[in-house]
Amino acid sequence: MTHILTRERRERETHLMVDSLFPSIETTVDDASPESRQKRRRISETAKEAESSGINQESLKRWRTNRVQQIYASKLVEVLRRVRKGSNDGGKITSAAREIRDTADRVLAASACGTTRWSRAVLATRKHKKAKITGTRKPRKDTATERKRIKLPAVERKLKILGRLVPGCRKVTVPNLLDEATDYIAALEMQVRAMESLAELLEAAAPRST
Amino acid sequence: MDLSGRFGARSGNGVPFREVTGLESLHLGGGDEFRQMVLPENGGGFTALLELPPTRAVELLHSSSSSSSQATLHSVGTLTFPSNPILMERAARFSVIATEQNPNGNISGETTTSSVPSNEHIKTEPAETETSDQAAVEKQNNRCGKRKDFDKKVNSSTKKKSKSSEENEKLPYVHVRARRGQATDSHSLAERARREKINARMKLLQELVPGCDKIQGTALVLDEIINHVQSLQRQVEMLSMRLASVNPRIDFNLDTILASENGSLMDGSFNGTTMQLAWPHQVMETEQSYHHRQLQQPPPQQWPFDGLNQPVWGREENQDHGNDHNSLMVGSASLHPNQVKMEL
Numbered sequence: 001m002t003h004i005l006t007r008e009r010r011e012r013e014t015h016l017m018v019d020s021l022f023p024s025i026e027t028t029v030d031d032a033s034p035e036s037r038q039k040r041r042r043i044s045e046t047a048k049e050a051e052s053s054g055i056n057q058e059s060l061k062r063w064r065t066n067r068v069q070q071i072y073a074s075k076l077v078e079v080l081r082r083v084r085k086g087s088n089d090g091g092k093i094t095s096a097a098r099e100i101r102d103t104a105d106r107v108l109a110a111s112a113c114g115t116t117r118w119s120r121a122v123l124a125t126r127k128h129k130k131a132k133i134t135g136t137r138k139p140r141k142d143t144a145t146e147r148k149r150i151k152l153p154a155v156e157r158k159l160k161i162l163g164r165l166v167p168g169c170r171k172v173t174v175p176n177l178l179d180e181a182t183d184y185i186a187a188l189e190m191q192v193r194a195m196e197s198l199a200e201l202l203e204a205a206a207p208r209s210t
Numbered sequence: 211m212d213l214s215g216r217f218g219a220r221s222g223n224g225v226p227f228r229e230v231t232g233l234e235s236l237h238l239g240g241g242d243e244f245r246q247m248v249l250p251e252n253g254g255g256f257t258a259l260l261e262l263p264p265t266r267a268v269e270l271l272h273s274s275s276s277s278s279s280q281a282t283l284h285s286v287g288t289l290t291f292p293s294n295p296i297l298m299e300r301a302a303r304f305s306v307i308a309t310e311q312n313p314n315g316n317i318s319g320e321t322t323t324s325s326v327p328s329n330e331h332i333k334t335e336p337a338e339t340e341t342s343d344q345a346a347v348e349k350q351n352n353r354c355g356k357r358k359d360f361d362k363k364v365n366s367s368t369k370k371k372s373k374s375s376e377e378n379e380k381l382p383y384v385h386v387r388a389r390r391g392q393a394t395d396s397h398s399l400a401e402r403a404r405r406e407k408i409n410a411r412m413k414l415l416q417e418l419v420p421g422c423d424k425i426q427g428t429a430l431v432l433d434e435i436i437n438h439v440q441s442l443q444r445q446v447e448m449l450s451m452r453l454a455s456v457n458p459r460i461d462f463n464l465d466t467i468l469a470s471e472n473g474s475l476m477d478g479s480f481n482g483t484t485m486q487l488a489w490p491h492q493v494m495e496t497e498q499s500y501h502h503r504q505l506q507q508p509p510p511q512q513w514p515f516d517g518l519n520q521p522v523w524g525r526e527e528n529q530d531h532g533n534d535h536n537s538l539m540v541g542s543a544s545l546h547p548n549q550v551k552m553e554l
Contacts, residue, residue: 060414060418080453080457093454094451094454096454096457097447097450097451097453097454098450099454100450100451100453100454101446101447101450104446104450105446154429155429155432158429158432158436159432161436162432162435162436162439165436165440174408175404175407175411178408178414178415181439182411182418184439185415185418185419185435185438185439185442186418188439188442188443188446192445192446192449195446195450198453199449199452199456202456202457203452203456
């Protein structure tokens, strides 16, 4: 049990580190009633109809620049250096890996500066996601009508799956979900590029003889 | 019917079917005739209505003052819609013709005087839509050949114009124009606007995800997008595992590790743009600067260490290649593990 406690403490440390890295980020959790938010968003969104595509384009551009990648990589290194390993044996790699992935995601969300919904959700969540996965599922009898109901809105089902993949976008309207997915994909690509080059760098630098 | 005969006569005058002039003549000359036709059947309400759409259309075509249009607007609202099918059809055709006229003559007019004319357009739409709805059935029965040809004109320009007028609106509501040959009730309008929004974003996503251009159909594209997101997330996990396996070796001998590193590896992936952030970027040092730093021994720093390090870095900025602004801070690195250990 103790190692769980230390892991939590470590995670809290990394949380603090990441937050102090980006002091100006608003981490408002989207707990407000989704309907009113959606209405407000729809109105404001239709008002910015002309800029919506512009926003998307420029948000994509900002995740593609090398400078952003640089910034992200250096920040990641900074935080990684502070990550303390409990005992650096081979068996603990997976837990360390999970931690690194979480910190990497948080740093990524932080570089979005809270402008997107998924970034705010990533920064705001402190609980373990695994606890949420085992939700209660009602056992249903698979009658023909139910099967029809399940199969028909294929696009809607896929949109729901996409909503589950993008953090913090379960109860989000379809156009917003697509917007968030666009930004999220661009950000993920940047993250992969940065981590890849970082990993190559460090692996090449580290003496493999140990 | 008499009306159709009259129309045939007018359009057969050898004048190329210029809609503006045709409308004007019809409006000016035909108003009286309409009134005579209709009075026995209905009150004066319908004639006012019938005159209004072409009046409005003509006014808008010439992008004239808004005051008169506003006056007419009110009268439109108070009218009761008549049931005379043929006259309804006429009104519908006028409105249709009016909309079709707009692309050529009125694009500049629309975009410059953005809000007011488009408001007028929108407010005439209920009138037009209602008449067209009622006349929908009759339309199919009473079409004559000439009008058919005219109706089938290509209207991509109308669509474009509707899009541009949509996008120029800064009001909280999206003003949608009914396109040629499509249903004009408010539900389908709203649905169409929604569909266009969604399709625009789907296109962006398609461009983003590799290999989605060839795919037709929303469901398959969504499949690809989901796969892509999942693969990216898995890649991040793999990379984090790699970094985790590398990391233990870092804590011990970070200095030597980074010192033996040359800048080329970094340069391959990053561009050497200077970062203007308050947050300190880390400097990867070549061997010379590393030794240089060892001699300096920067004062013990607390974290974050912006102000302290800036002057120190200034000395390292002039290196051989201009690209070397990105490098890892070694001096601080030596301190941090110590600091971390001390905290715990």
